[in-house]
Amino acid sequence: MGVTEWLLRRAAGHPRPFVVSAEHGTRARLLGEAEIARRRWRPAEPAGEANLLLVCGAPREEFDDAIRTVWDDMPGPRARVDLPGDASSGSIGQSLDRAVVHLADKDAQWRDAAARAGKPWSPGEERHSPDADAPRHGHGSHATHGQEHDEHEGGHHEHHMGNPGGLPMADRGPDRDGLSLDRLRVPMGPILSDWPCGLVVESVLQGDVIQEATVRWMRSGESFWSEPWDRAAAGHPVTRAEAGRRRAAAHLDSLGRLLSVSGWSGAARRARTLRDRLLADVPRDALAAPYRSFERQVRRSRTLRWMLRDVGSTEDGDAVSRLEGWLTWTRAAIESLEDETPLDGEPPARNVLHPGLLVGVELASARLIIASLDPDPAVAHA
Amino acid sequence: MLDATLLALPLALVTLGLAAACLDAILGGARASAPFGEVARLLVQQRRRTLLPDTLLLRIGVVSLVVAPVLAGIVIPLADAPVADLAVGIVWFNAMEVCVWGSLWLTGWSVNSVYPLVGAYRFVAQGLAYELPHMFALITVALGAGSLRMSDAVQAQQGLWFVVWMPLAFLIYLVSALAMAFWGPMSQPVSDDLAGGVRAELSGPDRLLFQAGRYALLVVAAAAAVPLFLGGGAGPVLPSWLWVLIKTTAVLGLLVWIRHRVPAIRMDRFTQVSWLVLIPLSLVQLLVVGIVVV
Numbered sequence: 001m002g003v004t005e006w007l008l009r010r011a012a013g014h015p016r017p018f019v020v021s022a023e024h025g026t027r028a029r030l031l032g033e034a035e036i037a038r039r040r041w042r043p044a045e046p047a048g049e050a051n052l053l054l055v056c057g058a059p060r061e062e063f064d065d066a067i068r069t070v071w072d073d074m075p076g077p078r079a080r081v082d083l084p085g086d087a088s089s090g091s092i093g094q095s096l097d098r099a100v101v102h103l104a105d106k107d108a109q110w111r112d113a114a115a116r117a118g119k120p121w122s123p124g125e126e127r128h129s130p131d132a133d134a135p136r137h138g139h140g141s142h143a144t145h146g147q148e149h150d151e152h153e154g155g156h157h158e159h160h161m162g163n164p165g166g167l168p169m170a171d172r173g174p175d176r177d178g179l180s181l182d183r184l185r186v187p188m189g190p191i192l193s194d195w196p197c198g199l200v201v202e203s204v205l206q207g208d209v210i211q212e213a214t215v216r217w218m219r220s221g222e223s224f225w226s227e228p229w230d231r232a233a234a235g236h237p238v239t240r241a242e243a244g245r246r247r248a249a250a251h252l253d254s255l256g257r258l259l260s261v262s263g264w265s266g267a268a269r270r271a272r273t274l275r276d277r278l279l280a281d282v283p284r285d286a287l288a289a290p291y292r293s294f295e296r297q298v299r300r301s302r303t304l305r306w307m308l309r310d311v312g313s314t315e316d317g318d319a320v321s322r323l324e325g326w327l328t329w330t331r332a333a334i335e336s337l338e339d340e341t342p343l344d345g346e347p348p349a350r351n352v353l354h355p356g357l358l359v360g361v362e363l364a365s366a367r368l369i370i371a372s373l374d375p376d377p378a379v380a381h382a
Numbered sequence: 383m384l385d386a387t388l389l390a391l392p393l394a395l396v397t398l399g400l401a402a403a404c405l406d407a408i409l410g411g412a413r414a415s416a417p418f419g420e421v422a423r424l425l426v427q428q429r430r431r432t433l434l435p436d437t438l439l440l441r442i443g444v445v446s447l448v449v450a451p452v453l454a455g456i457v458i459p460l461a462d463a464p465v466a467d468l469a470v471g472i473v474w475f476n477a478m479e480v481c482v483w484g485s486l487w488l489t490g491w492s493v494n495s496v497y498p499l500v501g502a503y504r505f506v507a508q509g510l511a512y513e514l515p516h517m518f519a520l521i522t523v524a525l526g527a528g529s530l531r532m533s534d535a536v537q538a539q540q541g542l543w544f545v546v547w548m549p550l551a552f553l554i555y556l557v558s559a560l561a562m563a564f565w566g567p568m569s570q571p572v573s574d575d576l577a578g579g580v581r582a583e584l585s586g587p588d589r590l591l592f593q594a595g596r597y598a599l600l601v602v603a604a605a606a607a608v609p610l611f612l613g614g615g616a617g618p619v620l621p622s623w624l625w626v627l628i629k630t631t632a633v634l635g636l637l638v639w640i641r642h643r644v645p646a647i648r649m650d651r652f653t654q655v656s657w658l659v660l661i662p663l664s665l666v667q668l669l670v671v672g673i674v675v676v
Contacts, residue, residue, distance in 0.1 A: 007422040014412075014419025042412040042420075046578035048430075048585070051423065075428035075585045113428065165434045186496050193574050208500045261575050263567070263646020269411050303567070304645045363500060364648050367575040 005106050008077060011051075012104035015079070017043055017096075018050035020067055021197040024085035025057020026224035029197075030253075031089050032056060034276040035096060045193040045260070048073075052099055053080045056087075063198055063218040066190050076116070077109040173206070176360060181206040188366075190218045194257040196375055201358065201366075210366055213358040217377035225250040225376075226347035240339040247348055248333035249278045251326040254374035258323060259298070261371040262307060270294045284337035291334055295327050312357055312369035319372035322351075350376040387465050391455050394605075398630065399597035402638050409642045421590065430585035436492035443488030444588050446481060447595030451602040454478035457532050458605050459614055461623035464532060471532040472520050475606055479562050482599060483509050486564070486571060486580050489592070493583040501579025505571035507649040508561055511656040512568075516558035518664035519551040522671050523610045536614030543613040547674070550667040552611045554660055559603035559637060563596060566641030572596075573646055604634040 017036050021029040032054050036043060044050035047070055059067055071080055079099040083092060102108060163169070170182040188201040198219035204212040223230060228243040252275035260268035274291055298304065308319040317325075329348070351373040358366050403417035457464050457471035468474050483506065490502025524530050526548065527538040535544075545552045561568040572579040581592050608614060608629045615622025 004426060007426045010419055011423035011426060014416050014423065016420075016423070037411065040411060040413045042407065042410065042416055045574040046582060048578050048582050049589075051427070073430075075430050077423075077426060167433075184496060192577060205496070208503065259645070263569065263573060263575075264644065265410060266642035267645075301645065303647065307645055307648060307651065362650070364570065364573075364575060 008106055008109070009104045011077070012100050015041060015052040015100060015103055016050050017041055017052040017054055018047045018070075018193075019043070019054045019056065020059075020070070020191055022055060022057035022059035022063055022067070023219045024222075024224075025055075025083075025197070026222050028056035028083045028085055028087045028092070030249075030276070030279055031087065031092050032083065033272065034280070035089065035092050037273065037276065039096070047191060047193065050074060051078045051103065053078070055080070055082045057083075057085045060219060063190060066218070070191050072116075076113045077103055078112070079103045173204075173211070175206045175211065176209070183211065194260045194371060196370065198377070199353070199370070199375070201355075201370070203358070203366075205363075208363045210358050210361055210363070213355040213366075215353055215355045219377065221377050225350075228343060229345070229347035232343045238343045240341050240343050241337050243343045244333040244336040244339065245278055245281075248330045248337075249275045250348070251330040251333070252278065254371075255298075255323070255326050255330070257374060258319075258326075258368075258371040259304075261367050262304060264301075264304065267294070267298055267301075270297075278334075284334065287334055287337070291331065295331060298327065299324070308368065308372070311365050312372055314354075314357065319368055322372045350374070387460055387463065390460050391465055392452065394460065394627075395452065395455065395598050395601055398601045398605075398634060399594065401631070402597055402600060402634055405635060405638045406641065409639065420593075424586055424590035424593075427586040427589075429588060430583055432493050432495055432583050435494050435583075439488045439492040440588070443485045443490075443492060444584070444591045444595070446485040447489070448591050448598065450478050450481040450485065451595065451598035453481075455598075455602045455605065458602070459533055459536060459609050460626060461615060461621070462533075467531065467533055470530045472524050472530045472535070472610075475532075476517060476520055479599075479603075480509075480513070482562065485595075489584070490571075490580040495583050497576045497578070497582045498580050501571045501573075501576050501582070504576075504649060505564060505580065507653065508564065508568060508571060511649055511653045512558045512561035515554045515656060515660040515664045516562070518661065518668055519554045519558065520610070522548055522551040522664070522668050525668065525675060526671050528675070532609045533614075536609045536616070539613040539616065543611065543616075545611040548611070548667060548671060550663050551671075552607070554664050554667075555607060555611065556633075556637070557660070559600075559607065560640065562603050563599040563637075565596070565600055565637060567644045567647045569641070570646055570648060600637060601630070601634060604637055605630045607633045 017032075019029055019032050019036075033043075047053075051074065053067075053071055053074060055067055071078075079102045081095045081099050083095060087095075170184055172180045173183045175181045184205045186203050186205050188203060189195055190198050190200045198217050200216050200218060202214045202216070203210045225246060228238045228246050232238040232243075252271045256268045256271035256275065259265075259271060270290075271294065274287065274294060277287060304323075305320055308323065311319040312322075316322075353370060353373055353375040357369055361369065400417060403420075404414045407416040408414050454475050456466045457468050457474050459467075464471070486505045487502045490498040490500075490505070523535055523544060526544055527535040529535070529538075538544075557568075560566050564571045570579070572581050576582065581589060584592055605626075608626055612629045612633075615625045617625040617628075620628075
């Protein structure tokens, strides 16, 4: 057994998965994340670190192009798992096992690498790969998956003093201090870590401050979180306990994303563990105490408040008030986990992302604003 | 004695670096063998190349990130004597750590990509915020010891460790140790919200070197706290090298634990605190030490 094979086998035992959630993929994404946590793998939070791509749901064409770009950019050895939206926990486990076997298979990985060997990408060319992207999805680097974002890209082509690498130079524009700085078009998303899947924020950056932003979605609304209310509206008997469980899980999912974007990985992990236990129908008595201790830890953190104060201020409050709102609602939902009365009322409203909130804000704050809103296209298009 | 120390330094860096990575994995909910799997994975991974990178500067940046902590570690007494007991050891340590600014900047700039560039700018901002308090903390130690030599600092702590009567300097040093290794609360330059920041486009052996350099920096920063504040190898019963190891492991464990306990701190907010609070505090500490010494 050669050194490469031995290293491949050791590496395949510790894959770094990255989960992408497409149309109707939330259920599969949650089960996938729970399975990954159960196996104690370390998720690759930036997709650039990943070697295992988990696609949940059925992506539409544009989103599929973005996913294919991420997949093409993934350095070998790599493996991909496509899960349908209604995948069960057992089938997810089997798919992950097959992916691990594929990662350890030296011959398959060599064939995969040989199929991808070719000229490096240049702008304006078709990609010479088995799954060819459209030229407009060409790219030189990997960070924002799906679209161009090199340093030399601009909208104006009047006078260019040469095209380094075939890309036009960036144009200039005034910035908030009256200087004339380069304007760089950077689409954030649709595939980033802890990001509402399918959201694309087309931004114009000067330095790292967003000057203009447009919001669009590559998928339609997610119905998983409002499922109990939809079923009740359709006439099925649904208890408040079920709705409370789903609501608490939704808020814990959003909290996990916000805490992860804030850089507090320990608290994010606790939120996600609680979410997985809620969705696994763990009874209220086993959840109340862990949730209370998690809530205490997050509420008491002065550093978190300091970082989130005045971030994304709207008339309803800033990121701190949204965080506290989620914590309070989750506590109420967990309290109602044994309430068997029938459900009535509207599902909880998801926040809307106004592009105006992102203008004049630097990238880190923009990520925090989006994470603290955790928007959904269903509401945005309402 | 010199030969043993020369071998012991890289060995200690590698061992403690791996131990820190294993502790970080356990605290993050993964298995303790995860770092070894990650090393194996990066050794067989393909290297990623972007459009029009500046390859020479990229290599210089990544390699210098590994070399700088090793050079910084040659002045740290591992048992009784360091590899090189320079007369200006404390300044040398600071200078080598500042080389890291250059390596992160070069790495972020030369891959010709937006997120690494933004990460590199964030590190420059971080450097401006933490460096002055850090230097004042080191000057406080030098003032207390009456010399810039690290072994003189250990000698001066025979009676009382510096951490007891220079607590502010020790706290400021710990914060700047986090910032120097861009770890934990100070990891904005490589944070996930920028898709990995400076290391976003690194893959395969480049990423392995970068990660190794980062852990080596963390170990060296933790190890330097021992002769500067914690009395070096002083302690009852056990030999001095074992005490150095125990104290270094304790500080290293604290730094790794902090990562999972505290959110990331953004530099636009931290700079205010650093310049308006930390610098005056470190100056007050310097004044107190100056009065005591004189």
